[in-house]
Amino acid sequence: VTDGNKRAFSAVDELVQGYVARTVDSADATELIAKIRASRHANALHVETSRSDRDQRIGFNNFDPVGHGVPESIGAGIHLGCDDSARGVGRICGWTPCWSAFSSRFGCPTGCRFRTCPRY
Amino acid sequence: MTQPSHMQDPLELWATEIAQRALGYAITLVRNRQDAEDIVHDCFSRLLAKSDDYNLPRDGAKLLFKSITNACINHTTRRRPESSLYEQELVKRSKVQDPVDHRTAGPLEIAMAHELGRAVELAMNELPVAQRAAVELRSLGHTLVEVAEMLDVSHANARVLVHRARAELAARLSPFIEETLP
Numbered sequence: 001v002t003d004g005n006k007r008a009f010s011a012v013d014e015l016v017q018g019y020v021a022r023t024v025d026s027a028d029a030t031e032l033i034a035k036i037r038a039s040r041h042a043n044a045l046h047v048e049t050s051r052s053d054r055d056q057r058i059g060f061n062n063f064d065p066v067g068h069g070v071p072e073s074i075g076a077g078i079h080l081g082c083d084d085s086a087r088g089v090g091r092i093c094g095w096t097p098c099w100s101a102f103s104s105r106f107g108c109p110t111g112c113r114f115r116t117c118p119r120y
Numbered sequence: 121m122t123q124p125s126h127m128q129d130p131l132e133l134w135a136t137e138i139a140q141r142a143l144g145y146a147i148t149l150v151r152n153r154q155d156a157e158d159i160v161h162d163c164f165s166r167l168l169a170k171s172d173d174y175n176l177p178r179d180g181a182k183l184l185f186k187s188i189t190n191a192c193i194n195h196t197t198r199r200r201p202e203s204s205l206y207e208q209e210l211v212k213r214s215k216v217q218d219p220v221d222h223r224t225a226g227p228l229e230i231a232m233a234h235e236l237g238r239a240v241e242l243a244m245n246e247l248p249v250a251q252r253a254a255v256e257l258r259s260l261g262h263t264l265v266e267v268a269e270m271l272d273v274s275h276a277n278a279r280v281l282v283h284r285a286r287a288e289l290a291a292r293l294s295p296f297i298e299e300t301l302p
Contacts, residue, residue: 008297009290011297012293012297013259015289015293016256016259019148019240020260023144024144027144031157032157035161036168
């Protein structure tokens with residue numbers, strides 16, 4: 001790299017820095033932050049309600065179809081061992097079941113019905 | 121007076137602090153505010169869902185920028201090719217400010233800064249997305265090693281991307297650069 005190039009490159013760096021800084025300054029993230037906050041809040045609510053609904057509906061606390069043992073807490077978002085999450089199950093609703101036998105028999109217990117979830 | 125609960129949550133604080141930078145970066149890569157917002161929101165959601173696995177206030181920025189970069193590159197490469205007229209239109213619609221303080225600058229300075237701002241934006245838009253990502257990540261203060269990790273390329277490859285982007289920008293912006301060089 002010649003001296004001329006070095007000077008040109010540092011001038012370019014300065015211009016790019018200015019451009020990125022101006023873009024960041026003009027990007028109003030208020031709406032995005034509200035969305036993130038809302039989805040976290042909705043997810044937390046959903047986890048709570050779906051957990052108690054599910055437990056009541058299917059007697060989940062005593063259900064052990066493949067003999068893995070019943071975990072102490074079956075909350076949405078707890079990954080219990082198998083890799084169903086690789087197929088996208090639970091990406092939105094947080095439910096990542098390891099019990100394939102259970103989910104193929106009963107479907108997703110959270111009932112979020114998000115369109116890209118394979119259990120929908 | 122107590123703060124609202126979301127203000128005390130470290131993840132919430134982290135997300136609030138980094139959101140604008142992440143959104144600005146995504147906008148420069150996909151050149152569409154709504155798409156950028158969707159991508160950043162999706163990346164945040166995925167990362168926050170795994171908040172138990174990572175220390176987000178410490179490592180989150182790197183992970184988030186990596187995931188945004190990948191999502192933006194995917195988005196851009198899958199998008200239909202667009203004509204240069206559209207690029208011009210994008211620049212015209214852009215809300216990025218000119219590189220000058222309008223309160224203190226004279227009309228000539230404002231016009232020149234406006235022209236420079238447009239030229240930089242257009243030159244950036246014409247770079248391949250990987251080069252654009254590399255040079256922007258560098259300008260956001262990431263090291264070459266981090267850029268390589270984020271773009272999922274080797275260190276040497278990251279260096280090449282940055283070099284090519286700079287060379288391309290230097291060529292495209294040469295009339296403006298020559299004016300500023302001693």
